[in-house]
Amino acid sequence: MTATPNRGTTRTNALRTFEQSRKQIERNSKWMPGGVSSNFRLNIAPTPLVFERGEGAILVDADGNELIDYYLGMGPMILGHKPPALCEAVTKQLEKGILFAGQTEIEAEAARLVCERVPCAEQVRFNTSGSEAIQAALRIARAATGRSRIVKFEGHYHGWFDNVLWSVAPSLADAGDGDAPTRVPASTGQLPEAGDALDVLPWNDLALLEARLARGDVAAVIMEPAMCNAGAIAPGEGYLEGVRAACSASGTILIFDEVITGFRLAAGGAQERFNVTPDLATFGKAIANGFAVAAVAGRSDLMELCVKGVLHGGTYNSQPISMAATVATLRSLTPELYARIAGQGDALQQGFKEIFSRRQVTASVTGFGQFVHVGFGLERPARNYRDLLGIDKPAYVEFCQALLARGVRALERGAWFLSSEHDAAVIARTLDAADDAVRALKESGRL
Ligand code: PMP
Numbered sequence: 001m002t003a004t005p006n007r008g009t010t011r012t013n014a015l016r017t018f019e020q021s022r023k024q025i026e027r028n029s030k031w032m033p034g035g036v037s038s039n040f041r042l043n044i045a046p047t048p049l050v051f052e053r054g055e056g057a058i059l060v061d062a063d064g065n066e067l068i069d070y071y072l073g074m075g076p077m078i079l080g081h082k083p084p085a086l087c088e089a090v091t092k093q094l095e096k097g098i099l100f101a102g103q104t105e106i107e108a109e110a111a112r113l114v115c116e117r118v119p120c121a122e123q124v125r126f127n128t129s130g131s132e133a134i135q136a137a138l139r140i141a142r143a144a145t146g147r148s149r150i151v152k153f154e155g156h157y158h159g160w161f162d163n164v165l166w167s168v169a170p171s172l173a174d175a176g177d178g179d180a181p182t183r184v185p186a187s188t189g190q191l192p193e194a195g196d197a198l199d200v201l202p203w204n205d206l207a208l209l210e211a212r213l214a215r216g217d218v219a220a221v222i223m224e225p226a227m228c229n230a231g232a233i234a235p236g237e238g239y240l241e242g243v244r245a246a247c248s249a250s251g252t253i254l255i256f257d258e259v260i261t262g263f264r265l266a267a268g269g270a271q272e273r274f275n276v277t278p279d280l281a282t283f284g285k286a287i288a289n290g291f292a293v294a295a296v297a298g299r300s301d302l303m304e305l306c307v308k309g310v311l312h313g314g315t316y317n318s319q320p321i322s323m324a325a326t327v328a329t330l331r332s333l334t335p336e337l338y339a340r341i342a343g344q345g346d347a348l349q350q351g352f353k354e355i356f357s358r359r360q361v362t363a364s365v366t367g368f369g370q371f372v373h374v375g376f377g378l379e380r381p382a383r384n385y386r387d388l389l390g391i392d393k394p395a396y397v398e399f400c401q402a403l404l405a406r407g408v409r410a411l412e413r414g415a416w417f418l419s420s421e422h423d424a425a426v427i428a429r430t431l432d433a434a435d436d437a438v439r440a441l442k443e444s445g446r447l
Pocket of ligand 1: 157
């Protein structure tokens with residue numbers, strides 16, 4: 001990358017500022033509410049950022065700051081920003097045209113690669129966002145079972161549509177009894193009736209789910225098979241196996257929402273990593289390294305319902321340029337690459353643990369190699385959403401601001417996404433910044 005005015009070491013005398021971003025967000029707020037195009041980009045301290053470009057693990061913002069990026073587009077950029085092989089494939093495809101409302105060979109190749117890698121995937125249909133793919137999966141499950149009810153879990157996120165945007169991040173005051181959580185909407189304007197067919201349960205509690213499914217009226221259980229939105233929580237010993245058995249016994253479709261875990265935790269996602277195969281799974285994010293691709297995949301008898309009454313649509317589904325990106329991404333994601341990224345994620349985890357222990361910060365550091373989570377204030381790793389409510393969010397936001405000033409961009413929700421470009425040198429710079437950020441916060445009494 002070229003040298004920039006704000007480039008420097010991670011020491012306090014080189015703290016970055018974000019005035020250009022702040023000004024541009026303020027100006028752009030005239031045309032876009034909040035100056036952004038997604039609510040998940042709002043309310044970020046000290047300001048939502050405006051970016052110029054990115055390469056590898058680095059983003060350059062409107063102030064010329066070079067930032068080590070752990071947002072990675074909220075997860076997709078597993079090969080880093082602007083990977084050469086993907087850019088070449090996309091550019092070549094663009095020369096052939098943009099959108100045909102018809103099929104292409106590149107789309108068939110993308111489908112073949114997904115089916116080859118994902119254990120549950122006998123067939124696949126593409127969409128352009130995870131939220132949509134989840135709607136397709138729910139519709140297929142309802143058509144297959146003739147039932148309406150869906151079970152989801154507290155703290156799991158399945159997109160922003162009315163029928164699933166419940167109990168995503170409820171406050172303790174709203175959430176009710178831990179064993180029988182209250183269904184809490186996450187947005188104003190959400191159709192109240194859209195939640196009527198939804199039951200919310202605590203995750204990682206098999207007995208409660210078994211009891212619910214035994215009533216025989218649930219079309220589908222949907223879950224993040226490893227919790228990544230609210231924290232980084234692995235399924236308990238035998239939990240996924242138990243869920244699988246309870247779904248099979250009650251004729252319930254098991255849906256793994258692998259929008260984050262898919263093509264990130266392993267080539268075959270969490271279902272490969274934890275060796276439990278759902279009936280259907282949804283994908284997005286890392287499937288195409290930043291292009292708008294999502295997918296619903298699963299058993300062919302279920303997927304075939306898409307030609308027997310289930311309507312699945314989308315103008316931009318399997319858009320050829322995005323499909324070229326999918327093929328290039330999936331071909332790049334070799335077992336060696338997953339191992340390398342996991343190694344760097346483990347190094348990041350170990351480094352955090354060492355810093356927090358040496359500087360006496362109470363924090364849980366958990367993860368799955370290619371994904372890491374830090375929870376300030378937690379004495380031990382969380383097992384479910386309720387445990388995560390103990391996180392000291394204001395202190396962590398301070399930490400993120402201090403990191404940003406030192407050239408590291410990390411999500412305020414505690415998540416750290418790794419890419420192949422986060423090599424040992426990048427991790428070392430990150431840990432250097434984290435150590436200095438904690439030192440500064442401790443010295444000023446903010447941590
Ligand atoms: N499911 C999960 C597990 C997710 O993390 C997300 C996005 N963060 C979605 C679904 C929704 O995907 P999209 O934003 O592409 O609609």
